[in-house]
Amino acid sequence: MKDAQPSTIYLKDYQAPDYWIDTTHLTFDLHEDHTLVTAVLQMRLNEAVNCGEALPALTLHGEDLDLVSLHRDGEELENDRYQLVKGSLTLPVEQPRFQLQIVTRIRPQENTSLEGLYKSNGMFCTQCEAEGFRKITYYLDRPDVMSVFTTKVIASQARYPVLLANGNAIDRGELDNDRHYVTWEDPFKKPSYLFALVAGDLEYVEDHFTTMNGREVTLRLFTESHNIHKCDHAMISLKKSMKWDEDVYGREYDLDIFMIVAVDHFNMGAMENKGLNIFNSSCVLASPETATDATYQKIEAIVAHEYFHNWSGNRVTCRDWFQLSLKEGFTVFRDAEFSADMNSRGVKRIQDASVLRTAQFAEDAGPMAHPIRPESFIEISNFYTLTVYEKGCEVVRMIHTLLGADKFRKGTDLYFDRHDGEAATCEDFVKAMEDASGVDLTQFRNWYSQSGTPVVTVTDRYEAETGDYHLTIAQSCPATPGQEHKKPFHIPLGLALLDEQGQLLPLNAEGDKEQVLSIKQSEETFVFKGCKSKPLPSLLRNFSAPVRVRYDYSKDDLVFLMKHDTDSFNRWDACQRLGVMAIEQLVERFDEQAEQAVDSQLLDAFGVLIADPKLEHAVKAEMLCLPTEASLAEQAEVIKPLAIVAARKKVKQAIAETHSAALLALYNQLSHERDYCPEAADIAERTLKNVCLGYLAALDDAESLQRMAAQYNGASNMTDRRAALGCIVDARHRDEHLVEQVLTDFYDRYKDDANVMDGWFAVQSGSAELGTVEKVQALMQHDSFDPTSPNKLRSLIGGFTGNMARFHTTGGAGYEFLADRVIELDKQNPQVASRVMMPLTRWKKFEPVASGLMKKALQRIKAVHDLSTDVYEVVNKSL
Numbered sequence: 001m002k003d004a005q006p007s008t009i010y011l012k013d014y015q016a017p018d019y020w021i022d023t024t025h026l027t028f029d030l031h032e033d034h035t036l037v038t039a040v041l042q043m044r045l046n047e048a049v050n051c052g053e054a055l056p057a058l059t060l061h062g063e064d065l066d067l068v069s070l071h072r073d074g075e076e077l078e079n080d081r082y083q084l085v086k087g088s089l090t091l092p093v094e095q096p097r098f099q100l101q102i103v104t105r106i107r108p109q110e111n112t113s114l115e116g117l118y119k120s121n122g123m124f125c126t127q128c129e130a131e132g133f134r135k136i137t138y139y140l141d142r143p144d145v146m147s148v149f150t151t152k153v154i155a156s157q158a159r160y161p162v163l164l165a166n167g168n169a170i171d172r173g174e175l176d177n178d179r180h181y182v183t184w185e186d187p188f189k190k191p192s193y194l195f196a197l198v199a200g201d202l203e204y205v206e207d208h209f210t211t212m213n214g215r216e217v218t219l220r221l222f223t224e225s226h227n228i229h230k231c232d233h234a235m236i237s238l239k240k241s242m243k244w245d246e247d248v249y250g251r252e253y254d255l256d257i258f259m260i261v262a263v264d265h266f267n268m269g270a271m272e273n274k275g276l277n278i279f280n281s282s283c284v285l286a287s288p289e290t291a292t293d294a295t296y297q298k299i300e301a302i303v304a305h306e307y308f309h310n311w312s313g314n315r316v317t318c319r320d321w322f323q324l325s326l327k328e329g330f331t332v333f334r335d336a337e338f339s340a341d342m343n344s345r346g347v348k349r350i351q352d353a354s355v356l357r358t359a360q361f362a363e364d365a366g367p368m369a370h371p372i373r374p375e376s377f378i379e380i381s382n383f384y385t386l387t388v389y390e391k392g393c394e395v396v397r398m399i400h401t402l403l404g405a406d407k408f409r410k411g412t413d414l415y416f417d418r419h420d421g422e423a424a425t426c427e428d429f430v431k432a433m434e435d436a437s438g439v440d441l442t443q444f445r446n447w448y449s450q451s452g453t454p455v456v457t458v459t460d461r462y463e464a465e466t467g468d469y470h471l472t473i474a475q476s477c478p479a480t481p482g483q484e485h486k487k488p489f490h491i492p493l494g495l496a497l498l499d500e501q502g503q504l505l506p507l508n509a510e511g512d513k514e515q516v517l518s519i520k521q522s523e524e525t526f527v528f529k530g531c532k533s534k535p536l537p538s539l540l541r542n543f544s545a546p547v548r549v550r551y552d553y554s555k556d557d558l559v560f561l562m563k564h565d566t567d568s569f570n571r572w573d574a575c576q577r578l579g580v581m582a583i584e585q586l587v588e589r590f591d592e593q594a595e596q597a598v599d600s601q602l603l604d605a606f607g608v609l610i611a612d613p614k615l616e617h618a619v620k621a622e623m624l625c626l627p628t629e630a631s632l633a634e635q636a637e638v639i640k641p642l643a644i645v646a647a648r649k650k651v652k653q654a655i656a657e658t659h660s661a662a663l664l665a666l667y668n669q670l671s672h673e674r675d676y677c678p679e680a681a682d683i684a685e686r687t688l689k690n691v692c693l694g695y696l697a698a699l700d701d702a703e704s705l706q707r708m709a710a711q712y713n714g715a716s717n718m719t720d721r722r723a724a725l726g727c728i729v730d731a732r733h734r735d736e737h738l739v740e741q742v743l744t745d746f747y748d749r750y751k752d753d754a755n756v757m758d759g760w761f762a763v764q765s766g767s768a769e770l771g772t773v774e775k776v777q778a779l780m781q782h783d784s785f786d787p788t789s790p791n792k793l794r795s796l797i798g799g800f801t802g803n804m805a806r807f808h809t810t811g812g813a814g815y816e817f818l819a820d821r822v823i824e825l826d827k828q829n830p831q832v833a834s835r836v837m838m839p840l841t842r843w844k845k846f847e848p849v850a851s852g853l854m855k856k857a858l859q860r861i862k863a864v865h866d867l868s869t870d871v872y873e874v875v876n877k878s879l
């Protein structure tokens with residue numbers, strides 16, 4: 001028998017619902033083996049859609065539910081009065097307004113998908129975005145249906161002293177048999193995906209915020225008692241976010257209480273449920289001993305992101321899931337600007353651009369490529385992507401660039417004003433921007449409908465007689481699935497011109513030294529007058545658009561830009577380009593086996609960089625990092641994993657050997673004892689110090705091994721300890737015993753801390769020296785490995801699939817291992833299964849042998865019956 005094939009849903013088929021749900025009263029009776037959910041819904045015909053005589057039947061979404069009873073206006077409907085099929089419940093309607101009472105039985109304890117209501121470490125919690133609410137009760141589980149929710153939670157007082165839901169607590173009391181209840185009311189209309197409930201034995205820290213109009217807000221952060229000391233940073237971040245959104249966007253918080261709950265088992269980072277954000281514990285808990293600088297910054301960003309959603313997502317939500325980037329792209333832009341204001345703006349831009357160019361460009365060049373507003377999907381969970389989030393953010397940033405800060409703010413004011421309390425579309429957002437600014441964004445809209453990364457090719461010509469400099473800019477965009485031909489994009493291209501002394505030249509009569517060119521044609525030429533010699537262009541400054549720029553820079557040009565460009569992003573990019581050239585040179589001749597010298601210009605340039613006394617620590621640290629293996633793979637025509645690993649390692653070693661004295665001096669200069677502080681300046685020092693440690697480790701001698709061990713043992717914070725641990729693990733060929741010793745030490749110190757243990761797994765599976773298939777298999781059997789925890793799965797499996805030296809070089813054993821995990825996980829947690837298999841979908845880009853083996857692994861997954869829609873969609877689109 002053939003499996004029923006999951007169907008594709010199209011944006012063009014969008015229709016408003018036949019019915020609205022004005023109010024939703026929920027009662028949760030939580031028990032140890034099941035939960036009873038009673039939903040009382042006030043339904044109303046959508047007059048706008050229905051003008052016919054007969055009232056249409058009502059179809060509600062529902063999954064994995066036992067229907068206990070169904071009443072319509074007080075009358076029980078027996079099972080011959082409704083239709084129950086997989087995924088939905090259909091019933092007849094007799095009045096334009098009516099009440100439904102639906103009782104369902106669910107089993108949160110057995111819910112391993114972590115969607116809907118489930119249990120994590122003994123507590124109940126929910127995750128409803130995108131379509132998880134239908135696993136709680138029958139409902140119109142779509143974001144354009146917005147309702148006022150009241151939620152009564154009943155549970156054992158001893159086991160679950162804390163009972164939370166959205167909004168304000170309006171009633172609480174005790175019941176028989178040690179049971180108690182709390183009733184919550186959320187006065188704001190919201191779609192079901194923003195619903196949340198938590199019940200557990202939790203402690204909280206409390207703080208307060210007074211809003212710009214004097215509203216007193218209680219802030220509470222809930223966690224298991226053993227983690228209560230790790231909430232400070234998130235609380236500080238929350239207060240900063242609330243203030244920033246008032247200052248920069250004029251947006252104020254709107255309920256009496258704002259709550260965050262940390263849970264260990266969570267599919268994603270965090271969720272913006274109204275008034276009750278639920279966070280993956282790894283994105284909220286931190287102490288100097290257990291969290292790295294990177295984690296501190298991640299927490300600040302995610303707390304802000306979820307808080308900002310209160311306006312960009314909750315007050316104004318999405319009409320349908322094709323509009324996901326409306327809230328996500330915009331909110332990522334908001335959190336990125338917040339982080340830039342809190343820390344180093346230049347470094348934030350470098351880091352974001354780097355993620356985009358490495359991972360989003362790869363997605364846009366792969367089989368799952370989609371526009372930031374997709375036109376169709378099989379499973380919406382597969383579209384919580386770098387494209388929708390990060391490229392979506394870049395699209396909003398381009399609007400900001402084209403309009404300027406003031407008009408952009410007028411645009412967001414108009415958008416919030418116009419659509420408050422509504423479910424809106426990307427088009428609504430762009431329209432508000434246009435209306436408020438008077439800027440025509442007609443062509444700009446192509447960014448919403450076209451996928452693929454545009455390529456901007458720049459050529460130039462200098463006329464000595466006239467002093468004219470001609471800059472010709474051509475754009476194209478490669479074909480992507482379903483989109484053979486593209487229309488030109490409207491691209492803001494940041495530009496400056498450097499003269500022979502490295503000074504910026506005036507670009508126009510006003511004397512501006514920086515400009516944003518508005519590129520609209522497939523090819524156009526700009527002429528700059530009065531240049532005394534041929535200038536060097538600084539292109540795409542501040543990464544002004546998510547495009548690839550091709551310009552024929554010589555190595556000398558790049559070294560010059562590294563020194564003189566005033567744009568941090570472009571200085572870093574020049575350094576990256578030089579690194580890519582040097583490494584690719586070795587990759588090309590890898591097969592010849594002959595000794596190849598490392599590019600001397602690169603080595604010289606790094607010498608200058610290391611010694612530069614003026615350069616900001618944070619930027620220097622970024623510039624000193626060679627292009628990652630992933631970014632080299634993304635830029636390669638055909639990926640040769642072994643060659644990339646070897647070539648990059650060789651270049652790193654050469655830099656270390658050539659500049660060992662300067663690196664050591666810098667390392668020593670930056671190593672001094674002081675109390676941990678997660679502020680930008682301190683983070684920059686630690687980052688730079690640990691970049692030096694990494695280079696010194698590449699010297700591969702006894703002395704550096706001692707230095708790493710000393711840093712590991714003497715570390716007073718997790719940043720330094722983790723950095724040293726990583727270096728030591730990579731030196732396994734020199735001292736196997738030391739590696740075992742520090743891994744054991746690390747384990748003994750942190751075995752009770754699930755978040756730190758994630759790092760312990762990742763450092764092993766991700767190591768070129770340690771991360772064999774056998775090692776990963778052994779770690780999966782480890783007592784501290786929890787196969788139901790997405791964090792653990794991501795650390796171990798994700799660490800391994802990102803391990804280019806091992807995953808791709810095992811004669812296919814790595815791919816087969818991954819296929820086995822995907823098939824197994826698909827039964828348990830389809831979202832995680834479909835995420836971890838992503839690396840296989842890039843099979844076409846690899847050299848032939850690897851490519852064939854990856855394809856084979858995918859085919860084996862495809863042959864499995866009853867795949868989830870998540871895995872089904874990914875595997876079928878990639879083969």
Ligand code: ARG
Pocket residue numbers: 129130267268270271272305306328381384831
């Ligand atoms: N809206 C959340 C955020 O970006 C992400 C939730 C995603 N959940 C999911 N199941 N795909 O903040």
Ligand code: ZN
Pocket residue numbers: 305309327328331
């Ligand atoms: Zn979000």
